[in-house]
Amino acid sequence: MSTNLPAVAKPASAAEDHQYLTFLLSSEMFAIAILNIKEIIEYGSLTEVPMMPGFIRGVINLRGSVVPVVDLSVRFGRQKTEVSRRTCIVIIEVQCGDETRQDIGVMVDSVSEVLEIPLSEIEPPPAFGAKIRVDFIAGMGKVAGKFVIILNANKVLSVDELSMLDNAATQLSLAA
Numbered sequence: 735m736s737t738n739l740p741a742v743a744k745p746a747s748a749a750e751d752h753q754y755l756t757f758l759l760s761s762e763m764f765a766i767a768i769l770n771i772k773e774i775i776e777y778g779s780l781t782e783v784p785m786m787p788g789f790i791r792g793v794i795n796l797r798g799s800v801v802p803v804v805d806l807s808v809r810f811g812r813q814k815t816e817v818s819r820r821t822c823i824v825i826i827e828v829q830c831g832d833e834t835r836q837d838i839g840v841m842v843d844s845v846s847e848v849l850e851i852p853l854s855e856i857e858p859p860p861a862f863g864a865k866i867r868v869d870f871i872a873g874m875g876k877v878a879g880k881f882v883i884i885l886n887a888n889k890v891l892s893v894d895e896l897s898m899l900d901n902a903a904t905q906l907s908l909a910a
Contacts, residue, residue: 752851752852752856754849755824755845756848756882757844757846758846759810759812759815760807761843764885765849765882765883766824767872770826771824771825774822774823774845775823777822780792780793780794781794781795788814791803791804791841803823804839804841806890809890815843818843822841822842823839824842824845825837825838825839826887855876856874857874857876858873859871859873870886870889870890871884871885871886872884872886
């Protein structure tokens with residue numbers, strides 16, 4: 735069930751619509767900009783890494799690269815994601831320095847669809863009351879009368895945590 739998505743993404747010069755991959759976490763709809771998404775893979779066997787924070791479920795081997803997998807539900811202070819037949823790992827590319835980019839797997843309950851949300855339908859993040867940290871939220875998209883939480887892929891993990899993930903991936907690569 736590996737799906738490469740860059741072919742789906744619109745060129746940067748496209749008008750005012752922005753495309754987002756939507757997915758479910760604990761029956762709540764979230765979205766990430768499609769330009770951050772590299773691919774979606776079926777949930778498979780993870781290698782657990784000792785001494786990692788609870789939200790890091792482990793690492794996977796993605797075509798020879800060590801990719802950490804984050805359980806977004808735990809990252810948001812919720813229950814650990816129960817693996818089902820619809821559980822997926824979304825591979826996103828995040829900025830973790832001035833020019834450094836890293837692939838990170840994000841474990842989600844299920845992937846929904848790619849949506850175009852016009853800029854006019856995106857509200858700023860709420861100042862309070864959100865169930866996740868406000869700095870994780872890029873905006874609130876209005877879709878069919880409901881809100882979709884648009885995540886800021888580069889902020890869901892802090893720079894310190896990305897550095898820790900990078901060091902762990904480097905150590906695993908050296909050990910392999």
